[in-house]
Amino acid sequence: RKEVEQDPGPFNVPEGATVAFNCTYSNSASQSFFWYRQDCRKEPKLLMSVYSSGNEDGRFTAQLNRASQYISLLIRDSKLSDSATYLCVVSGGSYIPTFGRGTSLIVHP
């Protein structure tokens, strides 16, 4: 089993739709969780940290489920500009971060 797994997609949704991505991880000792956004041929950019209590930033909501070992990202009211690849990152106590391969989102008019 891979350390961090994501459905590569693509997720193809219309503008205004709500879309959710999951990311599962295998190391139960993992302590830090993040979502990054990567546009085509660009560098990853930090989207948000993921906290145990869940956190929200505008249209984006991140959740952590330690019991089932997954994190999720919910995007509400999708915009064309949300089209990108979304990468989850999981770090354990040794601080070696592991990225998922990313989930591709395409938002169409």
Add this chain to the structure above:
Amino acid sequence: DAGVTQSPTHLIKTRGQQVTLRCSPKSGHDTVSWYQQALGQGPQFIFQYYEEEERQRGNFPDRFSGHQFPNYSSELNVNALLLGDSALYLCASSYGQGTDEQYFGPGTRLTVT
């Protein structure tokens, strides 16, 4: 406020050669991590430098080495290049040891022929 910068942007090398990539961290950051990203994959952690020492290392051979300078900038060196080393090499900076809240540079695209 300058972000993370990397040089060069693109590089073409021949199998067996050696390459050096450079990174300057975001202002106020003291930790630099290097990643390799193959097409269609997520970034893979190579190593992290903090206080001029390699602190953590991913699953990469000794052909990959690095250095951090007193001004926190860093170099990644790859010896005996293989075709499989062709990838986007990303540098990320953060504050303090660990990898929380990293900021990435634009990357160096290395092609090995």
